[in-house]
Amino acid sequence: MNMHVNGENHQFDAGLTIGQLLKQLELQPDRVVLELNQNILNTTDSINTELHEKDKLEIIQFVGGG
Amino acid sequence: MDPLVIAGRKFNSRLMVGTGKFSSNLAMQSAMESSGCEIVTVALRRVDINNPGDNMLQHIDRERYLLLPNTSGARDAEEAVRLARLARAAGCEPWIKLEVTPDPYYLLPDPIETLKAAIILVKEGFNVLPYMPADPVLARHLEEAGTVTVMPLGAPIGTNRGMRTRDLINIIIEQANVPVVVDAGLGAPSHVAEAMEMGADAVLVNTALADTPNPALMGEAFKNGVEAGRMAYLAGLGPQRAKAQASSPLTGFLREE
Numbered sequence: 398m399n400m401h402v403n404g405e406n407h408q409f410d411a412g413l414t415i416g417q418l419l420k421q422l423e424l425q426p427d428r429v430v431l432e433l434n435q436n437i438l439n440t441t442d443s444i445n446t447e448l449h450e451k452d453k454l455e456i457i458q459f460v461g462g463g
Numbered sequence: 464m465d466p467l468v469i470a471g472r473k474f475n476s477r478l479m480v481g482t483g484k485f486s487s488n489l490a491m492q493s494a495m496e497s498s499g500c501e502i503v504t505v506a507l508r509r510v511d512i513n514n515p516g517d518n519m520l521q522h523i524d525r526e527r528y529l530l531l532p533n534t535s536g537a538r539d540a541e542e543a544v545r546l547a548r549l550a551r552a553a554g555c556e557p558w559i560k561l562e563v564t565p566d567p568y569y570l571l572p573d574p575i576e577t578l579k580a581a582i583i584l585v586k587e588g589f590n591v592l593p594y595m596p597a598d599p600v601l602a603r604h605l606e607e608a609g610t611v612t613v614m615p616l617g618a619p620i621g622t623n624r625g626m627r628t629r630d631l632i633n634i635i636i637e638q639a640n641v642p643v644v645v646d647a648g649l650g651a652p653s654h655v656a657e658a659m660e661m662g663a664d665a666v667l668v669n670t671a672l673a674d675t676p677n678p679a680l681m682g683e684a685f686k687n688g689v690e691a692g693r694m695a696y697l698a699g700l701g702p703q704r705a706k707a708q709a710s711s712p713l714t715g716f717l718r719e720e
Contacts, residue, residue, distance in 0.1 A: 403509040422510075428518040429510060430553035437552045455509065457549055459520050461491065462506025462535050463481025463620065463647075463669030 398450040409448065416444035422456075430457045464693055467665050469642055470558075470590040470611040472529075476501045477659065478689045479531070479644065481669025485678065488522040494672040495528065497682035504531045504560055504667070507546050507553075531592065533560040539573070540580035547584050559584060560614070561593040570620045574601045578608060585609035594646050597628035602635045602643075613639060614667065616647040617658065621670040623650025626657050636662045652688030659692025660700060 398411045409418065415438070419426055431438040432455040438446070448454065466473045480500040485491035495503060503523060523530065532550035537543035540563065547559040561584065563576040572594050578601065584591045590611045595601055597615035605613055615632050618624035625648065626632065636643050642664035649655050650671045658666050668685055675681045 403512060407512075422512050422515065424510065424515055425518070428520065430507075430549050432549065437548055439552065456512065457507050457553075458510045458515075458518065459505045459530075459532070459553065460508045461482040461485060461519055462533055463483045463504055463667070 398448070400448060400451065401453040403454075403456055411450075413448050414444065415440075415446045415448065415454075418448065418454075419444075419456075424456065428458055431455065432457065464690055465697065467642060469592075474501045474529075474665075475499075476686075476689075477665040477693055478655070478686060479504065479665060479667040480672060480682075481667060482519070482523070483669050484673040486673075488517075488519065490673070490678045492522055494678035494682040495523075497679045497686065498668075498672065499682075499686045501528060502531050503528045504533050504669070506533050506535045507549055508536070529558065530555055531558050531560050533562050533594075534580075535562045535564070537563050537580075538565040538576075539563060540576040540583065543576070543580040544583050547580075547589060548587075551589070557588055558590045559592065561591050561610075564594075564620075572596055572616070574598060577601075578604055581605055581608045581610050592644065597631040597635065599631060599634040599638055602639060606639065606641050610641065612642045612644050612664075614644045614646040617645050617654065618648025620647045622648050623671055623674075624648050625650060625654040626661075629657070629661070632658070632663065633661060652684045654688075655685055656688040656692035656695075659689055660695045662696050665689075 426440045431440050434453050467477050476499045478498050478500050479502040480498050481504045482491050532555050534543040534546040543563050563573045564570045565573050577593050581591050581593050592612045593605050593610050594614045602613040618627040644665040645658040645663045646667040649668050655666045672678050672681050
């Protein structure tokens, strides 16, 4: 399936969950905050949420800043 | 030193430190440590999913430092509100340094969008610390909206040019009922000392600490600058005069009158 992740198109297997995606990207769930189709998710509660074709996912983290 | 109180919370340091642009996490940590700061700012950005890098939060002791996420990168109120909500969802306390800077060259804060975002975020329960132009009228509007500080700029972000807005910040200090935190452009301990001597309640510094070969030593220098300025303010500076006023007695000279 085709999805928009952090502003870019990516192909993933159909039926992928958020937990599986983070694992695939080697990202610990506790270091990121997620926004799915403009809705902020509670990362821990949404580990089993299934992703769908054309979903827009933002994976955000803290970085240094002033 | 007398404590700084923001939104009912006490801080022993009046120096806030930004965590951007350091050459390494170790350099950032050493500046935080030596500066004595208790509030550190961070930003939110997309993860580079091809190269996630390390998790910078693991280098910040959350027991020791209050994490103050900023909304940097926001071009309008809507984007700033979105970033603030994301920061809270990431587990931060509801403290937000509000920044709306649509202009990419001078990164000057947009007063209208900043006020709009402040009104929304205060209603949502955030403690809002707004980065703002040194405009006393805007400062009053933000305060009325319920922000817990005002944060006028000394000079544009990252310029190290010091208290270029001095006269306007003086008016803001005179009128404010919330702490005045001078943010941006403070590039030397003398700059922060000047802000504190004027009666600013705190300062926020990033570039000056990151952009030096010795962040640890510079952190200490800024700590001393802030403390010296605060102490002078509390003690009360003597008045400036146009003409000399002798410090030594004007009698008993060794000469014939």
